[in-house]
Amino acid sequence: MPLDGSGISVVDRRNLLKIFSAAGVAAMGGHMTMQARLSEALPVVLSDDYEDVNTNALELAQAIQQMSTPAPDREAFVRAFQKQTKPILADSNNLKSYLQKMENFENSHHEDVFLTPNQNSLLGSVFRRLDRVQNVVGHGNFNVLSFDDALKMGKRYSSVGEFPKSEKEFVEDLFSKNPRGYGFYGEKVISNLTFKVAEREMRKIPRTGHFLYRGEPEALYKQVRRDLGDKIFLTSGIRSVVKQTHLFLAKTIQSKGNLSRASRSLAPPGHSYHGIGDFDVGKVGFGAKNFTEDFASTDEFKRLVDLGYVDMRYPKHNLLGVRYEPWHIKVVA
Numbered sequence: 001m002p003l004d005g006s007g008i009s010v011v012d013r014r015n016l017l018k019i020f021s022a023a024g025v026a027a028m029g030g031h032m033t034m035q036a037r038l039s040e041a042l043p044v045v046l047s048d049d050y051e052d053v054n055t056n057a058l059e060l061a062q063a064i065q066q067m068s069t070p071a072p073d074r075e076a077f078v079r080a081f082q083k084q085t086k087p088i089l090a091d092s093n094n095l096k097s098y099l100q101k102m103e104n105f106e107n108s109h110h111e112d113v114f115l116t117p118n119q120n121s122l123l124g125s126v127f128r129r130l131d132r133v134q135n136v137v138g139h140g141n142f143n144v145l146s147f148d149d150a151l152k153m154g155k156r157y158s159s160v161g162e163f164p165k166s167e168k169e170f171v172e173d174l175f176s177k178n179p180r181g182y183g184f185y186g187e188k189v190i191s192n193l194t195f196k197v198a199e200r201e202m203r204k205i206p207r208t209g210h211f212l213y214r215g216e217p218e219a220l221y222k223q224v225r226r227d228l229g230d231k232i233f234l235t236s237g238i239r240s241v242v243k244q245t246h247l248f249l250a251k252t253i254q255s256k257g258n259l260s261r262a263s264r265s266l267a268p269p270g271h272s273y274h275g276i277g278d279f280d281v282g283k284v285g286f287g288a289k290n291f292t293e294d295f296a297s298t299d300e301f302k303r304l305v306d307l308g309y310v311d312m313r314y315p316k317h318n319l320l321g322v323r324y325e326p327w328h329i330k331v332v333a
């Protein structure tokens with residue numbers, strides 16, 4: 001299995017499913033990765049008040065130990081996770097500062113990492129070119145557009161313009177750079193910049209402008225709608241690497257080149273589970289509040305929880321470097 005520098009497995013959708021079924025995750029009953037299991041354990045381990053953080057860190061370490069099983073990929077993940085979180089857990093001040101940073105994810109912090117000056121000079125032009133690609137192919141199709149197809153659009157349409165070498169390199173660098181360097185600890189789930197979702201593997205969801213993978217994600221979404229009604233709808237489905245790059249760059253522009261701050265609210269390209277099956281739901285008429293903690297106070301969200309749909313990818317106080325995201329429905333094991 002291919003590993004990146006950190007020892008975390010780098011897999012595409014098909015490999016991911018293959019690997020986890022081979023690892024017997026299904027037999028564990030919960031269809032969860034080690035990362036998911038860790039995430040799930042964390043809110044229990046890390047209490048709301050920040051007292052006793054040392055005890056909690058110890059409990060966390062023990063929880064990690066208990067969850068490590070013989071599957072090689074999971075061992076690699078646990079090792080990498082321990083290495084990443086060691087500085088956070090090393091002393092209570094670090095843990096406290098980490099948790100406070102995640103609570104205030106939209107603020108800058110002194111240890112944040114920024115784009116290089118060269119990257120900064122390209123940030124706007126890459127973003128705008130992707131924007132123009134989106135205008136040509138339409139918002140819906142852009143959600144699932146591959147990088148190769150984006151490049152083709154650049155060549156084909158003068159309104160987009162061909163991607164210069166510098167801009168291609170910018171996108172490649174962002175995709176290949178290990179985001180642990182700027183504080184994002186989630187797994188890389190798509191290993192190829194040029195990964196493309198096959199037409200037959202996805203389905204467009206009417207009136208949403210979004211796509212879902214056929215099979216489990218589509219079935220789960222339909223089930224949610226059957227149980228909760230038309231008030232719940234798909235706010236974001238499959239996101240290609242290009243789509244995630246566009247979103248991430250928008251966030252990076254908003255945060256003035258601060259990669260750490262951008263990655264606290266959005267997974268960097270290649271690291272979003274939207275690429276391999278997860279999706280977001282919202283409440284009709286709730287607008288942008290669907291992507292805030294306010295969503296967690298809606299009756300719809302409470303029903304989602306009661307019916308067991310909410311198996312959180314990024315729970316409160318996760319140690320993956322990502323803010324709390326109650327609207328995100330985890331599908332992929």
Ligand SMILES: [Zn+2]
Binds near residue numbers: 274327329
């Ligand atoms: Zn999401």
